[in-house]
Amino acid sequence: MIYPADDFRINNNSLPPASHGGNRWAAQEKWGIAAESFLDFSASINPLGPPPMSLQAIQDNLPALEYYPEPGGAELKKALAEYLQIGEQGIVLGNGSTELIYLCTRLFCRRRVVVLAPSFSEYGQGVDNPRLVKVDIDLKSLKLPITEIATVLKEGDVLFIANPNNPTGNLFARWELLLVLELVKDRQATLVVDEAFIDFAEDKSASLRDVCSQVPNLVVLGSLTKFFALPGLRIGYALSNDAHNRKMERLLPPWRINSLALAAGSAALKDQDYIQSTLRLIARERDFLDYSLNQIPGLSVYPAQANFILIDAKDLGITADQLQDLLGPQGILIRDCSNFDNLSPYHLRVAVRSHPENEILVAALKEALIRK
Numbered sequence: 001m002i003y004p005a006d007d008f009r010i011n012n013n014s015l016p017p018a019s020h021g022g023n024r025w026a027a028q029e030k031w032g033i034a035a036e037s038f039l040d041f042s043a044s045i046n047p048l049g050p051p052p053m054s055l056q057a058i059q060d061n062l063p064a065l066e067y068y069p070e071p072g073g074a075e076l077k078k079a080l081a082e083y084l085q086i087g088e089q090g091i092v093l094g095n096g097s098t099e100l101i102y103l104c105t106r107l108f109c110r111r112r113v114v115v116l117a118p119s120f121s122e123y124g125q126g127v128d129n130p131r132l133v134k135v136d137i138d139l140k141s142l143k144l145p146i147t148e149i150a151t152v153l154k155e156g157d158v159l160f161i162a163n164p165n166n167p168t169g170n171l172f173a174r175w176e177l178l179l180v181l182e183l184v185k186d187r188q189a190t191l192v193v194d195e196a197f198i199d200f201a202e203d204k205s206a207s208l209r210d211v212c213s214q215v216p217n218l219v220v221l222g223s224l225t226k227f228f229a230l231p232g233l234r235i236g237y238a239l240s241n242d243a244h245n246r247k248m249e250r251l252l253p254p255w256r257i258n259s260l261a262l263a264a265g266s267a268a269l270k271d272q273d274y275i276q277s278t279l280r281l282i283a284r285e286r287d288f289l290d291y292s293l294n295q296i297p298g299l300s301v302y303p304a305q306a307n308f309i310l311i312d313a314k315d316l317g318i319t320a321d322q323l324q325d326l327l328g329p330q331g332i333l334i335r336d337c338s339n340f341d342n343l344s345p346y347h348l349r350v351a352v353r354s355h356p357e358n359e360i361l362v363a364a365l366k367e368a369l370i371r372k
C-alpha cells in the first residue's frame with residue numbers, strides 16, 4: 001500500500017522525535033534495576049563489545065585529547081577504503097551515520113522524502129515540515145515494493161532504503177536495488193541506501209558501495225556503531241560521487257570526528273580476529289535464536305540477515321508491551337515495535353547476543369508466555 005501526497009499520512013509538521021531501543025535509563029526508572037544491569041535485546045549492537053584493538057587505540061591516544069583531531073580523518077578514511085575495497089576519495093565521515101541521514105535530507109530533498117514502512121524512524125528527520133511519503137513493505141514476501149515505488153516517486157524526491165532493513169532484518173537483493181536505482185535516475189530523484197547493518201549479512205554482494213562513485217543519484221551510508229559496537233563514539237560514513245562529496249564536506253563542520261573515534265575506528269577496521277569472530281558468532285546465534293523462537297508455538301519469526309530478529313506474537317494474543325512488562329522485572333529489555341508504521345502492537349524485535357544470553361531470553365520468553 002502507498003500513502004501518496006494527499007493522504008493523511010503526509011506530515012506537514014515537524015516529525016515527533018523518533019523513539020529507539022536501548023533506553024536503559026528509562027528502564028531503570030520503571031523497574032528500579034540499575035541501567036547497566038539490564039540484558040539489553042532492544043538495541044542491536046555486537047555482543048562482543050568494542051574491538052580490543054580499538055580499546056588499545058583509545059588508551060594510546062588519551063594524551064592527544066589536548067589537541068584538535070586531524071580535520072580530514074585521513075587515516076580512518078584509508079582504513080575504511082581498505083575495509084570496503086573502494087577509493088579513499090569517495091568517503092565523507094560523519095558523527096554517526098545519523099548526522100549524514102539528516103544531511104542527505106537537507107541536501108537532496110527538493111520535494112518529498114519517500115520511506116518504506118516499516119523502516120528506521122530517523123528518515124525524514126532533520127528538516128522543518130518534511131513531506132513524508134510511506135510505502136508499505138509486504139510483510140509476507142519482504143520484497144522491495146518496486147511497483148509501488150515506481151507509482152509514487154517523483155522528480156526531486158529522496159528515497160531512503162535501509163539494507164538490511166530495520167526492523168524487519170531482511171536483505172533486499174542487489175537486482176531489486178539496481179532496478180530502483182534506474183527508476184530513481186529516470187525520475188531525477190535521489191536514492192540513499194543505508195547499509196548500517198550490512199557487515200552482519202552473509203552475502204555482501206547486495207551492497208551498492210561499488211556503484212556510488214559513478215552515479216549522481218545515489219548515496220550509500222554506513223556505520224561503525226553496530227558491527228564494531230562503538231555507538232558511543234559516533235562514527236558513520238557516506239559514499240557518493242565527487243560533486244556530492246565536496247558539497248557534503250562543505251556543509252559539515254570540521255573536527256566532527258573526535259580524536260578517540262578516529263583512532264578507535266581505524267583500529268577496529270584492521271582487527272581481523274574480531275571481525276571474523278563476530279561473523280561466526282552472529283551467524284551461529286542468529287540460527288540458534290531463529291530455531292529456538294520458531295519452536296515456541298504462536299510466535300512468527302521473520303528471516304533475518306542482520307544482528308536482530310523481528311517477531312510477531314499475534315497468534316499468542318500478547319502484545320510487545322505486555323511482554324516487556326513481564327520481562328522487565330527480570331532485567332530483560334526487548335524492542336516494542338508497535339510505533340513502526342505497518343507493524344502491529346504484537347511485533348517485537350530482539351538483538352542477537354551471546355549464546356548464554358540468548359538462552360536466557362528464550363527461557364524467559366517461554367516462561368512469560370506460560371504465565372501470561
Ligand SMILES: Cc1ncc(COP(=O)(O)O)c(C=O)c1O
Pocket residue numbers: 095096097098099120162165166194196197222223224225231234235236
Ligand atoms: C538502519 C539504521 N541506520 C542508521 C542508524 C544510526 O546509526 P549511527 O549510530 O551510525 O548514527 C541506525 C540506528 O539504530 C539504524 O537502525
